[in-house]
Amino acid sequence: MLKEPLxxxxxxxxxxxxxxxxxxxxxxRGLERLCQExxxxxxxxxxxxxxxxxxxxxxxxxxxxxxxxxxxxxPLRALYLRALLCELERIHSHLLWxxxxxENAGFTTIFMYAWRDREIALDIMDxxxxxxxxxxxxxxxxxxxxxxxxxxxxxxxxxxxxERRIEVFLGVIQHECTFRARTRNxxxxxxxxxxxxxxxxxxARASGADVDVRRDAPYAAYDRLRFKVITSNEGDVWARALxxxxxxxxxxxxxxxxxxxxxxxxxxxxxxxxxxxxxVVSRGEAPRGELVYYIRSDGSDKPARxxxxxxxxxxxxxxxxxxxGVNTADVPVVLAGVDxxxxxxxx
Amino acid sequence: MxxxxxxEALQETFPAEKIEGQSLPIGxxxxxxxxxxxxxxxxxxxxxxxxxxxxxxxGQDTGSEIELLYHFWDxxxxxxxxxxxxxxxxxxxxxxxxxxxxxxxxxxxxxxGVTFDGCPDRRSLLLPDDWNEEPPMINDRxxx
Numbered sequence: 001m002l003k004e005p006l007x008x009x010x011x012x013x014x015x016x017x018x019x020x021x022x023x024x025x026x027x028x029r030g031l032e033r034l035c036q037e038x039x040x041x042x043x044x045x046x047x048x049x050x051x052x053x054x055x056x057x058x059x060x061x062x063x064x065x066x067x068x069x070x071x072x073x074x075p076l077r078a079l080y081l082r083a084l085l086c087e088l089e090r091i092h093s094h095l096l097w098x099x100x101x102x103e104n105a106g107f108t109t110i111f112m113y114a115w116r117d118r119e120i121a122l123d124i125m126d127x128x129x130x131x132x133x134x135x136x137x138x139x140x141x142x143x144x145x146x147x148x149x150x151x152x153x154x155x156x157x158x159x160x161x162x163e164r165r166i167e168v169f170l171g172v173i174q175h176e177c178t179f180r181a182r183t184r185n186x187x188x189x190x191x192x193x194x195x196x197x198x199x200x201x202x203x204a205r206a207s208g209a210d211v212d213v214r215r216d217a218p219y220a221a222y223d224r225l226r227f228k229v230i231t232s233n234e235g236d237v238w239a240r241a242l243x244x245x246x247x248x249x250x251x252x253x254x255x256x257x258x259x260x261x262x263x264x265x266x267x268x269x270x271x272x273x274x275x276x277x278x279x280v281v282s283r284g285e286a287p288r289g290e291l292v293y294y295i296r297s298d299g300s301d302k303p304a305r306x307x308x309x310x311x312x313x314x315x316x317x318x319x320x321x322x323x324x325g326v327n328t329a330d331v332p333v334v335l336a337g338v339d340x341x342x343x344x345x346x347x
Numbered sequence: 348m349x350x351x352x353x354x355e356a357l358q359e360t361f362p363a364e365k366i367e368g369q370s371l372p373i374g375x376x377x378x379x380x381x382x383x384x385x386x387x388x389x390x391x392x393x394x395x396x397x398x399x400x401x402x403x404x405x406g407q408d409t410g411s412e413i414e415l416l417y418h419f420w421d422x423x424x425x426x427x428x429x430x431x432x433x434x435x436x437x438x439x440x441x442x443x444x445x446x447x448x449x450x451x452x453x454x455x456x457x458x459x460g461v462t463f464d465g466c467p468d469r470r471s472l473l474l475p476d477d478w479n480e481e482p483p484m485i486n487d488r489x490x491x
Contacts (some may be wrong), residue, residue: 020473024475033483068372198400198447211400216422217374280372281424283402292418294405309418309451317450346473 004342008319008335012328020323022316028346035306040066040140043303047293050308051344053093056085057286058308059138064219065282065295066140066279069275076221078142079267083220084258085125085137086284087251091162092121093287094248096341098169101241104332105182110172117165124155142268151155152259161258163252166245173241182236187322187334190235197321200314201289202247203338205231206239213285224261227254237337244339273301286311288339310344348423349396350376356391360384375424377416382429385417386439388429392419393444401445406455408433408486413459416443431461440466458484 005026011019029147031050033247035043047062048055060082067074095118122132129135129145137143147155172179194207204211212229214222230246232239275297282293289311298304317337322334358366361384368376380388391486392398399417405416417427431438432437440463441448452463453472460482465470471478 025471025475028473030483036486064373067411195399196446196447198402217420217424219373278371279377281375281418281426282373282425283420290402290420292402294403294416294418304409305405305407307403307405307407307416313450314402314447317447 004340006340006342008323008331010323010328010331015328017140017323017326017328017331020320022319023127024316024346025132026346027343031224032306032308035291035303037302039273040271040303041273041299043306044138044140045136046231047306047308048134048136050310050347051341052095052286053341053343054089054286054291055134056089056137057284057291059136060086060220061282061284061291061293062295062306063138063140064284065280065293066275067271068280069278069280069295069297070140070271071276072141072269072271074142074267075266076263078267079221080258080262081145081147081267083222083225084147084255085129085135086220087254087258088121088125088128090251090287091116091166091248091255093122093339094244094251095166095169097287097336098241098242100178101183101333101336105179107179107182110169110179110294113165114169115338117162117169117343120158120162120165120340124158127151139268140271142266144267147259147262152262155259159252159255163249166248166252170242170245170249173238173245179241180238182330182333183236183241183337184234185236185238186326186330187337188214189237189318189322191233192197193318193321194235197318198314199289200311201339202240202243202287203315203318204289205229206243206310207235208233211290213283213290216262217283219284221258225257237333238340240337246343274299275301275303288312288315288341288344307347310341310347312339312341312345316340316345348398348421348425350423350425353392353396353398353425354378356395357388360387360391367483369427375426377426379427382415382431382438382454384442385415385427385429386441389417389441392425398425398466399445401441401451404448405453406459406461406484408459408484410486411469413461415455415461435462436460437462437464439464440467442466458482460485 007023009021099111099114292309294307296305
């Protein structure tokens, strides 16, 4: 079901789950401690590997934190390119998730189509950065890639095709009766539960929480972009599918803005090796929600502390509530609905 | 976030503390409090200001003490900072007010050896059940 290790101990009565106990830590790599033993440039490559799916938002959130400590002003063109990769990453993550949800619901056809169409987003990222998943686009002070006119034109064409394909999935989510039957009223979270558990991202937005770091505390180029924050009041797995798919459509629109409005200018400013003493809290909106980096510098070239709170950790905590009373056949759908990234949660 | 009103309310609640907001990047305000003020401060934030989104609890070994940072956020960030002694550090839990704090307290507990008094779940979150070495985030080096 999931391609990452996680343990659930389910207590069932007949076919109903009455309780569940979650155990994490099977891919805990001690990355926060490792960060203290490496310099800020080495850590850029380390934090990129917290997660395979949302690697770019990790380096973006990390870089903007260190850049704030250094007092650097990152050039606007670099901020646009950072945001472009963030949105392409959001599209590929949401399509990956849609496929995983469909597979867990027994809808293998949509899994195949979603992962096929996700290749369009990966191809764009490959052309722009040289990497499908690990892009290494960010450097301290800006970005290391540039986008020429030919790449802008080919990316825009691919985005048009991507949008057409995502609209097909939207139609399935909204109208296909077996998909609705598998996901409606399953894994429900109320608005109150979402607030109590400090849930983030599409899971929170699917239960009515109108929160998005891109709008509420804009970073990269988001203060210059026009986009909608997608919410639903239904609170079930179906609502999460709808929110994520509509977010993917919004991300296509954002990518078009970023490509057609890309300002001229340099790609980076020079970043000193040693970071002055200080502390920073940096946030980004990962595909799964609010990502938080706390960084403390002691004036050396190595951070005294890097704390990473990934969005999956903020949504995993709701699973025992979501699973209570659920039919065992629906357990895979509920687990998939949260969009777990155990690599992120464990670090 | 009504930052001024929050700082005033905290000063009223803790007249013996010197409540000062320290502005830090990015859009964050840090407030230092004694350890026994953290749970009542969280109660003020949740019940009087409806500020109940706790993004994370950072624990760090500064060399001389164990520092805890409670990062609240509603578009602007407010971090409550407190310091615990290194020998048997403990502090009251905030899980009764903010159930979403549970994983964060468990992680700080296993990584730094902090006991959260009143926390109902003290199981390891990330470390193996048979971990019997020092808490991994206790540093060997002392920062100047």
